[in-house]
Amino acid sequence: MSQVSQLYKLQLIDTEIREKTLRLREVLQAQKGNKALAAALGRMETAVSDLNSWQTKHKDLSLAFDGLNNKVKSSENRLYSGKVTNTKELTDLQKEIASLGRRRESLEEEVLEAMVMVEDAQGEKDRAEDALSGIQADWDNETASLKKEQNELALRIHALNGKRKSLATTIPAKALTEYQHIAKRKGGVAVAKLRVNQCMVCQVSASSNKVKDAREGKLVTCGSCGRILHPA
Template identity: 30%
Template sequence: MNADPAAQLRLLDLQALDAQVDQLRHVRANPPQAAEIKDLLGKRADVDGRLRDQRIVVDDLALAQAKADADVEQVKARRTRDRERMDSGAIADPKALERMQQELQSLERRIATLEDEELEVMEQLEEAQSALAELTSAIDELDARLGELTTARDEKAAELDAQIAEVSAGRAAIVADIPDDLLALYEKLRASKGGVAVGALRARQCGGCQLALDAGELAEIRATPADRVVRHEECQRILVRTPESGL
């Protein structure tokens, strides 16, 4: 393949521009906040799962307390009715009155038992609500930190996008100076050579792979016409000859 030496030199400008864009895109794709965001998202998922479980515990205990309260009130209401009957003098039979007194004693014992159970459920509910509050606070703290990191990441991404657009804006002018077949070779090599398709031959070294060329290869390049596109035998990248090539 032949190409004007000036067009070959423009390949170096294009490579420098594309390398800069690649670097900016790499930085954008790997923000410094990424690792912490990933870690926090994992922690948040764990806390959120425990938070859902704790809400169920609180709901169950709230129902249990409501039932305990109702049970106590039901027995107390019965005790009140029995006392009112006794106090009204409606029970004249001594045996019936004795049975009523015994029932009141049983109701008192039942109330004491139910109130103990009610208190136990209340304490369990308070502990569960406290645990729920702690988990909710942990979620809020995680969300706050995630918000800070996400904002910082997105602001930096927008800044990098602007830099990429600014750098890329000059690409069209460079490409216009490069023949289509040479540009096609450049793009093909960029895709297969880790983004580096061309290197300057300076001080007898390939700027693409950084390997030194032996005397025989240098002699062959020296004898090659200036408009001939040269490829490095070792890495197959395009070699652009410059005044610093050492030929």
């Protein structure tokens, strides 16, 4: 195998290493987070917080209502017990019962409203939980697939690096240095296919002498793009 053929083979390996490494970075990045899952978790946290808040408010209002109800009953029992005989005291007690009654009606409405809000909040929590469960299941499956691909990519890159190292030892140091120098300047593409007399990267025709030298296995560069020419 000519040194140019070796360099072309090396370029194929380097290209695959770059592609696999780029994909590995993408796979690793993809495992760092999921916007849909984050949104579902946020929705769930909000739903739980709202439900707890309304449950607490409903409990507090219910306790206040029970306390007020007991106070009304106590005042009514006192009013109808016959123990209060003073006219002014009776009038004041009746006014107090009426006021407590109005407050009780208002508080009862608040209790009912809070109960409705608890039911709504519970419904939202249930929906958020169902949505989160579905998204979490999808994410778990996706993560498992990404993890599998990650392992496959890592193994392939390791194998390619081994092949590259072995191949590089068979290439003359001067040719390898020139290849690396050109690859650095040309986006990783140091070797271009030469078909008939045309460089297949820049599409410019090479001189007959360069074509002849390239076909003889000599290291020749394209006069236009500067890449090493490899006869197809």
